Amino acid sequence: MARYCDRATSRFTGEIQVCPRKTATSAVWLCFYLLFPSAAQAGLYTTSDQIILLTSENVESVLVNSSVAMVVEFYASWCGHCIAFSPVYKSLARDIREWKPAVDLAAIDCAIEQNRGVCISYSIRGYPSIMLFPAYSKADSKGHSFKAFPRDVQGLRHMIIDELEANKEPWPPACPPLEPTIQAEIDSFFETNNVQHLAMIFEEVKSYIGREVTLDLLQFENIAVRRVLNTEEGLVTKLGVTEFPSCYLYYPGGNFTRLRVNIEARSFYSYALQRLPGVVRSGKPPPVTIDVLTNNTQEPWRPFNKSGVYMADLESTLHYSLRVEVAAYPVIKGKALISLKKYVAVLAKYFPGRPIVMNLLKSANSWVQNQTGDEISYEAFKEILDNSAQSPDAALPVGVRWVGCQGSQPHLRRYPCGVWTLFHVLTVQANNIKEVLSAMRNYVHIFFGCRPCAEHFENMAREIVTEVKTLSSAALWLWSRHNRVNNRLAGALSEDPNFPKIQWPSPEMCPACHTVKENGDHKWNQQQVLNFLLSHFSSSSILTDYLEDENNILEKQREKHASQRLVLEAPKRVERNPREALDSMMHLLPSQPTVQEEEEEVEEPQGEALTDEEEEGGEGAALDEMDGKTSEPITWAKPKLELNRSRWQARKKPSIVGMRMREVQEDIVDLDLFLNQHYKAKALQAAATNRVMQRTLQRKEEQEPRPVFSLGTELDTGLGMVGLQPVEADFEQNMGEQRKRLQKRELTGQYFDKESNHGGRLMLVLSIGFSKLDISLCVALYFLSCMCLLAMYLFFKNHLRLRRAKVALP
Structure with a gap:
């Protein structure tokens, strides 16, 4: 895992011991192994220690x-001195990590029965024993034993250099020359070497700084390092060197300049030289310029302050961890459920987020903690994250927006960087360090997608029990382990050339954090580092640049829920029982005026005529919706001018013997029209009628084409409204024919055209005051009475015939 801090630091090799390692009692270790069975494993080293683990199967191929x-x-592994020496050997592996092309470290556990034969073959009789096998060693080589080797990193490092120089043949092909240089070589150096920079380290005879820096730059191109002794008077005089050690950069033509560092020591030289212009790691592409990143069309580059922490990175990390990584578990149960509860609880307590994010995290934490079952589904948890209940002012932004964690390529940095940043922020904000570290450890162990990364983190997390006691020690522990990971991944394929994985904070960011020991090795000032961490990751230092506006987040959330609700309700609307539609039709308003009545309204007196504006405010509103004049919901309330329209219609209707003509009502459902009348057919009839009225008023003038709307199948049961939806233009002709059929069916049995014949007029007079149902009942009763009379006639006729037959008998 990497984070944005990698971009601003050097690879200092000083080992930081947050707390002194203390010998634990057997009871404490037993409890620890019972609580964390994965921690109990054979051997003192793991693959995350950058040490090759030898076995009887691979020893020959390696050596x-x-x-x-x-x-x-x-x-x-049972040897007490071996256990005590193991941290030093691990530190040595991290210290000389850049030497790997020339020197590498390995270890073998002779306590394992399968490895005993190997240890015997190399005449190992005491533990620990260290041996060096030169390059291209033969199968029968026994190596060179380190007699009475030192128990510190610097002493071991110097011993390795001495062994390399003692075995000149065969020399590792990747190892540069370590002997001192002379002026003649420097004068002709650029004629035989194609490099951009030549660094000369002036030192005394017994100093190892020049050789160590030479090996530190072994994996970098466009630079060469040479050691110059203080006895080389020609170069010392030419460059005017007065301090030893000191570093000078030499260029073609005899130009030179002194390398400025805070402290004249190996680690400061290595850091400064690795960051010279044009110096890149071997096999890695050169850094991408800002112009190229800005012009990248795949994703816009966001300029940012490299020494800042961005809330956009933290929110992006929350989104990815909760919506992507946790989503890999459709059913969360057992240890995964416990881990999720701890993780969400820590976020709700200590995450320094915006109010809407904190409201969402608290809501999610309350829901998760209240789950008493053995398992939960991720879908249920996702509904809480998406705020499906629509809690006010609560949302977690969807998607990622990397700023401080963005990489020069889409596959570099980003989420791993965000995880480290989030963990650092939580450790600084927390007041219960065990709670935070336990949550981080369990989350990485269960949910983190990179399983080798999770394994490496777990190997380091075993030290929490013995090394972390206070809040300050927790922040320092996470910082030192992060630097350890950066050291291990330096030069890997996952390293961004624009943001190399190097120790942090850099001398530029925190000069007071760096110092040296008496022997010249780098040393961290832990108190200054702690002060820097508390300031750098405090809530007041988090930058809010590039954050999405809260109102936009809430609006997107509402739109998402509205669209999801429509999708879920659509099948239910389609499956509604037709009976519900028929029942809803019983509550409609009275039918709208017919075409003939509206034509008569055109001829009403000027004082009572309806203006265009009044029609748009009254029944004409439905037509306006059909013509696309407004997107507001349809209002089905009866307008005020409806009273004037009703009075005018009342005067135009005929009457017999003072009895007013009854309003025509549709009492029988025409099944042929059921498809058209489904879900409030009256609305379609009113719209069609008004459209006919509009065409009549325009006296058959050519009309402009208008958008056509169809009656949607969606029915809002709460408002009783039918949605009008636009249809394709080529469907307008069919809709017009459908409206004509509707008008003809409505006019049947009610009114006839003015040019109808006299017979039609007589039927019109006879049908005054009677509905279609009344006429139908009359016809039915007439038919039944006729049938009854016929039956009675046949009965009596047959009965009389039988009586006459009996009288005729003698």
């Missing part, structure tokens, strides 16, 4: 005929 000089520790 025999290798192009790299191998330093091997033979140990027994």
